Amino acid sequence: MAESQPTAAPQKDERVREMSSLRKALIRPELGAICGTILVFVFFLSIASDSGMFAPEGIFNWGTVSAQFAIIAVGACLLMIAGEFDLSVGSMIGFSGIIIALMSVQWGFPTWFAILVAFALALAIGALNGYLVVKTGLPSFIVTLAFLYILRGLTIFIAIATTRKTIIGGVKDAAEGDPIAWLFGGKVFNWLFVWLADLGVVGKFVAGPKAGQPVVEGIPMLMIWALILIIFGHFLLTRTKFGNWIFASGGDAQAARYVGVPVNRVKISMFMFTAFCATIFATCQVMEFGSAAADRGLLKEFEAIISVVIGGALLTGGYGSVIGAALGALIFGVVQQGLFFAGVESSLFRVFLGVILLLAVILNTYIRRMITGER
Amino acid sequence: MSDALIELVDIQKHFGPVIALNGVTVSVKAGECHCLLGDNGAGKSTFIKTMSGVHKPTHGKILIEGREVNFESPRDAMTAGIATVYQDLAMIPLMSVTRNFWMGREPEKRIGPLKFFDFTRANQVTMSEMAKMGIHLRSPDQAVGTLSGGERQTVAISRAVYFGAKVLILDEPTSALGVRQTSNVLATIDKVRKKGIGVVFITHNVRHAMAVGDRFTVLNRGKTLGTAERGNIQAEELQELMAGGQELAQLEGSLGGTV
Numbered sequence: 001m002a003e004s005q006p007t008a009a010p011q012k013d014e015r016v017r018e019m020s021s022l023r024k025a026l027i028r029p030e031l032g033a034i035c036g037t038i039l040v041f042v043f044f045l046s047i048a049s050d051s052g053m054f055a056p057e058g059i060f061n062w063g064t065v066s067a068q069f070a071i072i073a074v075g076a077c078l079l080m081i082a083g084e085f086d087l088s089v090g091s092m093i094g095f096s097g098i099i100i101a102l103m104s105v106q107w108g109f110p111t112w113f114a115i116l117v118a119f120a121l122a123l124a125i126g127a128l129n130g131y132l133v134v135k136t137g138l139p140s141f142i143v144t145l146a147f148l149y150i151l152r153g154l155t156i157f158i159a160i161a162t163t164r165k166t167i168i169g170g171v172k173d174a175a176e177g178d179p180i181a182w183l184f185g186g187k188v189f190n191w192l193f194v195w196l197a198d199l200g201v202v203g204k205f206v207a208g209p210k211a212g213q214p215v216v217e218g219i220p221m222l223m224i225w226a227l228i229l230i231i232f233g234h235f236l237l238t239r240t241k242f243g244n245w246i247f248a249s250g251g252d253a254q255a256a257r258y259v260g261v262p263v264n265r266v267k268i269s270m271f272m273f274t275a276f277c278a279t280i281f282a283t284c285q286v287m288e289f290g291s292a293a294a295d296r297g298l299l300k301e302f303e304a305i306i307s308v309v310i311g312g313a314l315l316t317g318g319y320g321s322v323i324g325a326a327l328g329a330l331i332f333g334v335v336q337q338g339l340f341f342a343g344v345e346s347s348l349f350r351v352f353l354g355v356i357l358l359l360a361v362i363l364n365t366y367i368r369r370m371i372t373g374e375r
Numbered sequence: 376m377s378d379a380l381i382e383l384v385d386i387q388k389h390f391g392p393v394i395a396l397n398g399v400t401v402s403v404k405a406g407e408c409h410c411l412l413g414d415n416g417a418g419k420s421t422f423i424k425t426m427s428g429v430h431k432p433t434h435g436k437i438l439i440e441g442r443e444v445n446f447e448s449p450r451d452a453m454t455a456g457i458a459t460v461y462q463d464l465a466m467i468p469l470m471s472v473t474r475n476f477w478m479g480r481e482p483e484k485r486i487g488p489l490k491f492f493d494f495t496r497a498n499q500v501t502m503s504e505m506a507k508m509g510i511h512l513r514s515p516d517q518a519v520g521t522l523s524g525g526e527r528q529t530v531a532i533s534r535a536v537y538f539g540a541k542v543l544i545l546d547e548p549t550s551a552l553g554v555r556q557t558s559n560v561l562a563t564i565d566k567v568r569k570k571g572i573g574v575v576f577i578t579h580n581v582r583h584a585m586a587v588g589d590r591f592t593v594l595n596r597g598k599t600l601g602t603a604e605r606g607n608i609q610a611e612e613l614q615e616l617m618a619g620g621q622e623l624a625q626l627e628g629s630l631g632g633t634v
Contacts, residue, residue: 239491241481244470248478251467258461259479260450318469372469373521 027371029312029320032364033327036310036356040331044338053341056202056216066333067226068281070326072300073307074226074233075277077325080308081237082270083250083317084133084140088125089278089304091151093297096122096282098155101168101292104175111171111178119279125151126275130268140271148301156294172290184225184280185287187218222284226326229277233322246270250317306353307332310360312367319368331356379404379438380573381426381457381542386435388421395421397597398435403542403573408564410584411577413594414617419577422594423544426575427459428452456541460531460548468520472512475519476501476534500537508533508563525556529563536567543567544575549583561587579617581610593617 044053052058072089079086096118103114129147133140159166175181196202197214205211237243248256249266256263278297286292310328313320335356339349379402388396396418403409413419424430426437428446436443439455446452449459466475477497484493498515505512508529519527528548535543545564549557564587568574578584584591592602593616600616 235491239494241483241490241492244474244478244481244492247470247474248467251469255461255467256478258449258459260453261479314469318467372518 027367029364029367029371030324030327031312031367032360033311033324033331035363036331036360037327037334040334040338040356044334044342048338048342051341051343053338056196058341060216060220062333062337064220064222064333065337066330067220067223068284069303069307069329069332070226071222071229071281071284072274072277072304073311073325073329074229074322075274076301076304077308077311077313077320077322078233078237078246079270079274080305080313080315081250081317081320082246082267083253084130084267084270085144085305086126086129086271086274087141087144087301088129088147088151089274090297090300090302091148091155092122092125092275092278093282093285093300094294095125095151095155096279097286097292097296098159098168098294100283100286101171102158102162105168105170106162111175112180115180115184115283118283119276122275122279123272126272127268129275130271133271134264134267152294159294166294167291168293169291171286171292175287181287182221184221184283186221188221188224190218193218220284220288222288225280225284226329229280230322230326233325237322242266247318250319252318303332306357309364310357312360312364314368319372328360380440382438383422383426383432384436384438386422386425386432386437388418388425388430389433395597396425396432399594399597399599401575401592401599401602403575405541405573406568406571407589408568408574408576408587410588410591411575411594412579412581412584412591412613412617414579417594417617418597419579419594420546421597423459423546423575423577426452427457427544456539457544458535458538458540458542459544460528460535460546462547462550466519466527466531469518471516471518472505472522472530473497473501473515476504476530476537480538504533504537505530508566509559523556524552525559528552528560532560532563532567536570536572540572542573542575544577546577547579548576549578549580557583581613581617584613585610 053062072093076086076089099118099121100111100114103109103117104111109117125147129140129144132138132143136143156166159168172185175185193202193214193216197204203215205213205215235243237246245256245261245263245266248259248261249263253263278300281300282292282297285296307328308320308325309315310331311321311324311326313325332353335352336349339352340346382400382402384400386396386399387394399418399422401409401411401422411419411422421430425432428449428451431446437446438444444451444455446455452459467478470478473494482493482496483490484496485491501515502512510526510529519530522530528545532543532545532548548560548564552560561583564574564576568587568589576584576588589605590602591605591608591613593600593613595617603613
């Protein structure tokens with residue numbers, strides 16, 4: 001009989017005193033990622049500070065790579081907190097890119113229209129992913145794994161069937177003067193860097209066609225998008241009613257349904273948001289390179305998930321933080337580019353990444369137990 | 376029976392060839408604790424799911440304050456003031472007490488064109504509602520996972536009460552709890568009853584039922600064996616009715632009356 005086993009009586013007052021305010025401020029889902037970020041910066045400042053990694057060009061180098069990771073990590077983070085995975089992110093990046101290039105270069109549509117179509121298709125595929133997961137009750141791991149192959153195959157097929165190549169170039173010329181293409185490929189705040197260069201803070205090109213221009217032209221739109229998505233995701237998750245539904249759907253879908261949370265709607269919209277983020281990534285990439293390739297975005301789904309997990313989210317859902325995921329992306333970007341700056345054999349990057357992932361997950365598990373009383 | 380908040384008359388529920396309920400009649404009055412007793416498989420779960428709108432009865436009618444109703448979904452039952460607290464599905468352990476308390480009914484405040492979760496108000500209400508039930512939280516952001524099983528039940532109960540439940544169904548709230556937590560939950564039931572809410576307390580533990588119950592209905596093999604008022608029935612009789620035979624009585628004898 002359950003009754004005959006007395007459990008520890010709740011000693012509320014003692015617990016109130018036990019937790020100092022400093023400890024309370026420290027114990028948060030992002031703590032692991034914050035420690036990791038500090039550690040990674042200290043490490044690279046000590047081994048690669050004279051390599052130009054922390055000069056303006058260097059910062060923009062790893063900053064851009066981190067921003068790329070962050071864009072897809074925000075989507076993956078919210079989806080993971082809602083209790084699902086999306087393994088089709090990488091394929092979606094390839095697919096959206098090819099759609100944009102194909103429509104604008106091959107078929108001559110205006111670039112803005114090509115971009116809108118890519119977003120519409122991506123959202124529809126995201127919704128289909130979500131619908132299948134919700135309706136069949138299959139693990140999203142399997143459903144989106146299927147889409148990883150379906151989308152990648154379709155992308156290569158469409159590219160070859162229409163152009164006989166898997167790389168479509170010439171997007172930059174097609175996008176010349178387009179009303180919205182600059183939102184993805186452009187750089188902003190050029191004046192700021194001209195001013196900084198005049199002050200001598202940022203270097204100038206001394207020769208070539210760009211002589212006299214600052215070495216950093218401006219802040220790439222990619223970074224702006226990353227910031228917008230991080231801020232949007234963070235507020236959505238922590239400050240809104242919908243954010244509460246995201247946590248609830250991932251924490252315990254049945255309990256959430258019993259109190260009237262529209263769990264299916266939440267999950268489907270998070271699949272759509274992930275696809276949206278993947279398309280932002282793809283559009284920025286296509287606009288920057290001026291080309292799309294059918295094999296773009298390979299393994300990006302795992303990189304997104306790794307960033308999210310380093311950021312303290314729980315793989316089974318219901319717990320995590322967008323700020324953590326963004327820091328995870330930063331760690332990822334800094335390590336990848338930092339090892340290059342430090343002149344370390346590039347194959348060691350994966351070793352390094354694996355070690356960080358493992359350490360982060362161990363630390364995060366410990367932190368989470370303290371916060372949630374999980375046993 | 377006009378003073379009953381909810382009446383379920385001759386409820387039958389068939390799942391294909393299986394007859395889960397075969398004529399169950401129960402009514403719940405305001406301010407009473409109606410204990411529904413029964414052994415595993417007696418039909419308790421099916422019955423409360425019918426009551427809370429999860430299942431539709433195959434036969435029989437449900438009356439709320441005298442009017443016949445048809446619940447299409449749990450949402451309908453909730454709107455009619457019937458709240459159910461499930462034993463293991465009451466709370467999400469990874470989420471804070473406030474987030475759990477307001478789940479599905481988040482208060483919002485408007486800042487410009489945007490609407491945000493009003494945490495100031497939500498936290499305030501959560502803390503004061505919990506204090507009324509005798510639970511003093513360290514902070515409203517505390518995860519529910521850090522609470523004991525009894526405290527979790529209490530959060531779920533006070534949530535239902537705060538959101539205007541007229542009938543509160545508690546599905547085996549004490550079956551997984553220790554002695555002290557059980558008495559806390561029973562005390563909470565008493566507080567809820569005093570507010571004029573009709574409580575349906577499902578249990579297979581006669582002693583827990585006797586501690587707070589005003590009326591007792593025993594379910595056995597999908598049928599009600601009648602309803603008894605407090606004071607008109609002894610714990611031993613209830614035990615015997617639940618078991619539906621002599622076997623347990625003999626067993627009880629050999630165990631020295633501890634079951």
